Ligand SMILES: O=C(O)c1ccc[n+]([C@@H]2O[C@H](COP(=O)([O-])O)[C@@H](O)[C@H]2O)c1
């Protein structure tokens with residue numbers, strides 16, 4: 001996929017979302033019914049096998065080629081004191097990712113995923129969204145296209161993650177604009193700000209929402225005005241994955257917030273997505289409800305980087321191992337249900 005050359009190309013992609021292969025889902029369901037276990041006894045693992053079958057278009061889904069794409073960006077509004085860490089940490093952590101020393105390096109390796117790190121103009125933070133759109137139209141298209149570029153046809157699954165000091169504030173703004181509700185319900189501690197920091201975050205999001213209140217409520221405009229480069233890249237990657245029927249595992253609050261503007265307009269955008277986990281960031285559980293997603297794991301994680309999604313891939317691998325590796329009642333000579 002070449003990316004998104006124009007706002008219209010993005011809108012057209014969102015208006016034409018491919019469906020899963022129902023024949024493959026049906027064949028996988030028939031196989032599940034024949035496997036040596038009481039029907040439904042593998043619970044959610046059975047649903048995961050059917051989900052992967054539908055999106056991969058085969059009764060025997062697999063993960064031979066899995067990629068974790070980690071997008072990094074910097075945000076202009078951090079000057080208002082909304083993070084527990086300085087913005088320089090974004091770039092320093094990108095160096096850590098490249099050198100193999102971060103949590104996602106260890107967790108991607110453990111999950112059998114290759115890692116693609118995409119740093120998006122870190123020396124050029126987005127504009128301060130309390131007084132301007134975060135990105136120009138071209139900047140937003142470039143970020144969406146950088147996201148789309150990580151999706152290649154041989155992929156069996158895509159994990160999306162992010163790194164960007166301040167981005168829980170952008171995520172809260174995207175959620176409040178897309179789904180409504182009190183700003184305080186979407187704002188949380190992020191990297192660990194104190195109550196004064198939370199109050200500053202709420203004030204910053206409220207100012208941003210007021211500044212952009214009159215703008216069109218379209219997915220592109222909301223992403224451009226209130227998002228960031230790493231956030232738009234995630235939206236572009238998830239949309240490109242859908243075009244190629246590649247199943248996606250979402251990470252935490254920010255990763256899911258990248259889809260909020262799209263989902264408010266086209267709720268089916270999350271149909272090819274699994275929520276890898278529920279983050280400890282308080283807005284995430286509410287956001288997952290709006291996205292219609294039930295998280296696979298709930299481990300109290302709030303790191304980002306794609307870390308929770310990478311852990312979830314090991315569960316998905318287990319689901320596929322059972323689906324593909326078990327004997328049927330006929331093969332094993334085991335009596336079926338009465
Ligand atoms: O994934 C999450 O739910 C999550 C929750 C809190 C923080 N983070 C990470 O922490 C950074 C954003 O936190 P903050 O406090 O700078 O807004 C960013 O790099 C995220 O990857 C991530």
Ligand SMILES: Cc1cc2nc[nH]c2cc1C
Nearest residue numbers: 085089163191303304305
């Ligand atoms: C150290 C550090 C690592 C991170 N990884 C994702 N977000 C992060 C934020 C900080 C501060």
